[in-house]
Amino acid sequence: MKKCFIFFIICYSLKAQIPNTKNVYNTDIVIYGGTSSAIIAAVKAKQLGHSVLVISPETHLGGMTSSGLGYTDSGNTRLIGGLAKDFYKRVYSKYQSNTAWKWQKKSSFKSKAQSNSAVNKEDNTMWLFEPHVAEAIFEDLVKENNIQILRNEWLNRKQKLEKTDNTITSFYTLSGKKITGKIFIDATYEGDLMALAGVTYHVGRESNTVYNETFNGVQKNIFQHSHNFHKFHIDPFRIKGDKNSGLLPKIGPTTSEKNGEGDNRIQAYCYRLCLTKKAKNKIPFAKPTVYNPFDYELLVRLYKAGWNETFKKFDAIPNLKTDSNNHGPFSFDNIGMNYSYPEATYEERKKIAEEHELYQKGWLYFITTDPRIPKKIQNKMRQWGYAKDEFVDNGGFPFQLYIRESRRMIGEYIMTEQDVLGKKSNSRSIGMGSYSLDSHNTQRFVTEKGFIENEGDIGVRTPEAYSIDMGAILPKKQECSNLIVPVCLSSSHIAYGSIRMEPVFMILAESASQIASLAIKNKSFVQDVSYDELQVHLLESGQILNKN
Template sequence: MIRSNLIIILIFLTSIAFSQNTLQKENYKADIIIYGGTSSAIISGIKAASLGRSVIIISPDTHLGGMTTNGLGFTDSGHKEYIGGLAKEFYHRVYQYYSEETTWNWVSRNKFKNKGQDAPSIDGKTQTMWTFEPHVAEQIFDDWLKEYSIQILKNEWLDRERPLDKEARQIIAFYTLSGKRIEGKIFIDASYEGDLMALTGVSYHVGRESNSVYNETYNGIQKGVFQHDHNFKDLKINAYWEHNSKKSGLLPKISEDTPGKNGDGDHRVEAYCYRLCLTQVRDNLIPITKPDGYNPKNYELLGRIYEAGWDQTFVKFDAIPNGKTDVNNHGPFSHDNIGMNYEYPEASYKKRKEIEKEHQAYQQGLLYFIKTDPRVPDSTRLAMAKWGYAKDEFKDNNGFPHQLYIREARRMIGSYVMTEHDVMGKKKIKDPIGMGSYSLDSHNVQRYVTFFHHVENEGDIGVNPPHPYSISMRSIIPKENECTNLIVPVCLSSSHIAYGSIRMEPVFMLLGESASQLADLALKNKTTVQKVNYNALKGALLEANQILTYQK
């Protein structure tokens, strides 16, 4: 009996020890907690570690790097000379990688066109390179993170239904769906969606503001404004299955809603797509095949566009190394899945996954339609038949990218809102933490029926700023009365149209670095992120080779 009781006690004590050990494993704590798997999250983590801070990256993604590692290899850089700090270091590491002849394993370096956005891809003077293969970018990030032994929890999703642990205006901890408790002193939401920001209770906006909100010109509905080639121009394509017959129903991918009044705000979000990495190298090619559920009727509008004489199918098949391409949207009906993403920013994880799958099926079906449908010009069908997904990219997803291009989701309404006046140089930023220079760029937001029953797209804007512009420190921090230890470098405080310029991967990287520098100073001085001395931050950023102001 005594022996039996001793055994029971021993088992009980062992179970307590096991439970305490398990509980300890489910609690994670660091000075700086970064939520997201984007390029901004990675650079933010590297910066925090380099400053001697304990840091944990909580990533919903299994593959890190966001769009930088998911097909956007033809970098939207703007003025490259205004990209400094660790962002520039990333492109230097790309340059170093491709300096080795052995890395050109499918197509030799001397056959590479060396074309980037408005400038050569390979810049020997600065030793940077601006086009690259997705798996190369991912490997560079992974290796860089290992240099600092940064703790990363992958495939960990913020529990959006469970309240944060919070004291007054300060986050103490959040929880993941797997039950982990993540405690920190400063939190950085570097996700594309801004889920942590939203759960914190910080003010934010989804959709387009009206022009009257910030006295802008290019925000809100922009019907009849054509600044790119992503509209129907002179093509008069009837919107109905039977000519001018509303009873016959609209063709797929056309909205039944009225487009609204120009300049008014709305709930709509600019179109998303996957940036496909395709190749013509036979030994590295996965053929384009008929996807599950394919229905050629879903592409009836594209068939009519081809029959009307349009054919610029391959204009945005931008070359990246080793015979591959970064495929982007181009034309009136292309890779952008217009109008199919409005729910995404606020949607549940389940609904987001459904939207992602629908986008994937749409683009896979698009390629198959172009390759096989008799309404497509023979030359285009034959050309498309030579393309396929790259075998050595996204190997665990059959050559298809993991990350949908979330061009825009939530946008914080913070201590300062960046607007087109800042981008266009009409206002001077007093507390710059980095530079932007890309055009005011919004992809189409809706596809609608005109008064004459024709199809048209709306929302595509492309206006170049006169010169690079500064981004405010206050645009990445919430209002002080809402949260005092959160920094948001991706879903930052910006109007829709200003965000169209800011939302570039190099800018997200440099803002991620500035976010961690800001966090470090807040911790060092035991103050809120809002009360960090800007001059101290400025000095630290300049010392790190960040570029903060435009030089004529």
């Protein structure tokens, strides 16, 4: 009897040491994120013959590309190649079918894209699209390439990932899954895997002196767009003229910082709304669950001062819908309410996202209901509503908050204003950028003269397209040798303002998977991949690496 008991104890002990294989995943390339960048990286990895696993915190795939940003921030579309271009070819193909045009005739859609026509028949690409069309394309790509995705799986940021020296071997999800791989790609907007891996990064604006820049750091009295109060002298106090009454909501005190100084502020976030006037497809703007009309007192004062650009960024996309973005001094951007987001816990981020949602819903409801809104504007806004056939399991409201900027890696090569403006060149191009230096406002404060102003909005055109260096998506080797970061890449704040466009994230994702493939093939660190060898493969796949 005693021998049987000892045998039982030994067997039980051995069983306890065997891991639960149902919760262990092992693959060549692990991609963390559900963004457009993540899906393109996965497609490329599969095309190159590797096993790949996507760990997606999101249920809906595509990030901002499928969550309202249908008016593509493209820059020069000639420079978008490879799988990124294939995405826009697929958009074109989707809209060739008459069944895709439910709410308007195909022939009646004449809208322009940012830098070109919406449809380019020379290469069969289309640059404007509805959110559900973009999501469907990403789902098509997943099915066609038999990509394994674990959805609604979140990196466990409280449990250390496993590393051998400077090489990641595995990480854990909140549900207890162990994810093991050879190469890891962080394709999230937040860079959580990068941060957990111990890679150096920056949050906020650097001082201009750090990288010899002009448009980084604090930028007071810079009025390059019309998202400011420059022409409107608006009283900031709850009771006009009474300093003791306190400031209106969402306004900070006078700032003493000098231009060019660095800080921890990041550009504002918002949701890109898909709106429509089509009565049969419209959800009216309802009163949000938390609503205080005084939160929008500033808007009343702005209208009284003569502001009249409410609808300027209701950009048309197919089927009588819009991609509606921030525009003006007090619009969709929830300025100053996101500073803690990059380093926040998941619970804290959720609260920040909910506050942004309530703010935008309240802004729209206020305009359509408050008697102090000019009737002409109010009547026009009442014609609009959320598109019923978009984000159908979220009441017509987008899934993804527009994280314009979060953590930014400090990697092997740091992209700066000098690269973007052509004052400096790099020699290992993995893709091209061409968009303006573009930052939304970072703060709203009271000027020394006692009026309201926004600060941080920058829009400086690039003289020509520029290349993005291979080292910008690679950590320093001593920090992590098998991680690639195509979204929270190595860049200064103001350079990131140009690079941070969805087509570019897709371009860099494809290059990231090609680097990963060569590292696996050659059994090398990602930093040791030969650029000459990489360049050949990128060009063969249709990537565009120079402006000529």
